[in-house]
Amino acid sequence: MESLVLEKQIEKSDGRPALGLVLIPAAALGQIISGILVSRCKMDCKSIIKFMIGTCSVALLLNTAFLxxxxxxxxxxxxxxxxxxxxVxxxxxxxxxxxxxxxxxxYYPVCGRDEVQYFSPCFAGCASHLFNNIKKTYHNCSCVGKPKRETGLEDFLYQAAPGKCPTQCKFLSLFLTFFFFAVVxxxxxxxxxxxxxxRCVPDKQRSxxxxxxxxxxxxLGTIPGPILFGVAIDSSCTLWDxxxxxxxxxxxxxxxxxxAYLLMGISTACKIITIIFIVMAACLYKPPPASVALSQKDSAMVSAVHT
Incomplete structure (x- = not known):
């Protein structure tokens, strides 16, 4: 269930190409590594359950680092x-x-020289605009304040420029690193x-x-997941079109x-619930008797010979 949680975190968010490039290889790598470890280490059912507890616990710790x-x-x-x-x-x-x-x-966002974004040139109070080297700038903006950083450059001769203000966030690479290992x-x-x-279910009941x-x-995952994350994302909206x-x-x-708090909270809650159920499985699991295990092994060998 927590795998669906991570998939839904990339919806309706900025940086989708980067997240997509991280999510798909990380998910494939995680499944390949786990398959190789289970096969090479010849884990029994009890060991597999303990292995799942360890991987989910590490993913939970990495998930909290997103905050x-x-x-x-x-x-x-x-x-x-x-x-x-x-x-106001x-x-x-x-x-x-x-x-x-x-x-x-x-909606036509502009960035003022005061490093504040405005809904449109009109809401910024701009009365005129000019084209300079194919770049459109707005002037006589009554709502735009003085620049926060006086540099003396010609960049501040205009009062607003088309587009959103550049982000000052420096955590994208850190986020992608933790996201990659969390997905793995x-x-x-x-x-x-x-x-x-x-391995835990009898042959006739496996299907x-x-x-x-x-x-x-x-x-528990596919149906309520999109609804739950949709509500969390919509409740985080501060300006609707x-x-x-x-x-x-x-x-x-x-x-x-x-x-961030809502999505990480949902993801963390799902991981904790998953770990609780896996721990319950580890406590309630009882290995089959030696005779039953031997018969299952023999039947597996016979089926392998026929194939």
């Missing part, structure tokens, strides 16, 4: 802070743009789980056991810290 690799939101006027000391947060309209008749449905150890429990089921596993996987008909569309700005 230290999170990044905050960039300043956004009318969303996370005021307009240069005027207006969570309100795009302020005294500096009250007479501009700005449209809430026209998470998926290292997938292959041993199937092997443990096939039924795999079917029950698939049903529980769908009921609203069209001319006042219909709410996609989310434009997320609260990164809130999303």
């Amino acid at each position: 230290f690799a999170k990044c905050g939101n960039e300043p956004f006027a009318g969303v996370s802070e005021t307009y240069n000391g005027t207006g 947060p969570n309100n795009l309209t302020a005294p500096c743009n009250a007479n501009c008749s700005c449209l809430r449905s026209m 150890f998470t998926f290292m429990a997938v292959t041993p789980t199937t092997v443990a089921i096939l 039924f056991a795999l079917g029950v596993q698939s049903v529980f996987l769908r009921i 609203i069209n001319e008909c006042k219909v709410k569309g996609a989310c434009l700005v997320y609260d990164n810290k809130r999303m």
